[in-house]
Amino acid sequence: MALYPKPLEELINGLKKLPTIGQRSAERLTFHLLKSPQEEINALAEAILDLKRKIKSCSICNNITENDPCSICSSEKRDRKIICVVEESCDVTALEKTDYHGLYHILGGRISPLEGIGPEALRIKELTERIKRERPREVIIATNTDTEGETTALYLSKLLKSLNVPHSRIAYGLPLGSSIENIDQLTLSRAMEGRRRL
Numbered sequence: 001m002a003l004y005p006k007p008l009e010e011l012i013n014g015l016k017k018l019p020t021i022g023q024r025s026a027e028r029l030t031f032h033l034l035k036s037p038q039e040e041i042n043a044l045a046e047a048i049l050d051l052k053r054k055i056k057s058c059s060i061c062n063n064i065t066e067n068d069p070c071s072i073c074s075s076e077k078r079d080r081k082i083i084c085v086v087e088e089s090c091d092v093t094a095l096e097k098t099d100y101h102g103l104y105h106i107l108g109g110r111i112s113p114l115e116g117i118g119p120e121a122l123r124i125k126e127l128t129e130r131i132k133r134e135r136p137r138e139v140i141i142a143t144n145t146d147t148e149g150e151t152t153a154l155y156l157s158k159l160l161k162s163l164n165v166p167h168s169r170i171a172y173g174l175p176l177g178s179s180i181e182n183i184d185q186l187t188l189s190r191a192m193e194g195r196r197r198l
């Protein structure tokens with residue numbers, strides 16, 4: 001005999017598939033929803049459905065968007081001659097909190113030989129076409145600084161060199177408030193390499 005009535009069981013099983021949600025959290029959320037007003041449940045269900053129905057990829061930069069092209073690609077206030085290449089859409093959200101005002105190109109992942117992800121699985125062909133078409137003044141490579149991100153950056157750097165496009169890699173900084181003696185050696189070497197004249 002099932003522990004819960006079928007609708008509860010199904011929701012618990014559905015929620016359990018979400019990251020960080022285990023059996024207990026799924027049960028707690030399900031019982032919370034059971035007690036919530038009908039309007040709230042409807043709004044939540046609609047929001048989940050809209051996620052797949054209304055969100056698409058921008059045909060220029062591959063960012064998630066409701067309208068194609070996205071608000072960044074269609075904005076007149078952006079510097080259209082700088083393209084910042086990132087792994088995922090969430091990286092755009094982070095960079096938008098800085099003073100950066102150029103455009104983006106979202107790869108949709110990173111090169112990872114261990115997971116069998118090669119350059120052809122990413123939006124690199126689209127990037128090449130875009131560069132040939134738009135001839136940017138600079139391409140900033142802002143992939144993560146882990147092994148896969150570095151592999152991807154190296155690949156992109158070679159590609160951009162062959163396309164004869166000026167490009168740069170984001171600098172590796174030291175976290176603010178950190179003391180030099182506690183920084184790992186790789187971060188410190190990179191910070192030295194990325195030093196700039198004052």
Ligand SMILES: [Zn+2]
Nearest residue numbers: 058061070073
């Ligand atoms: Zn876009």
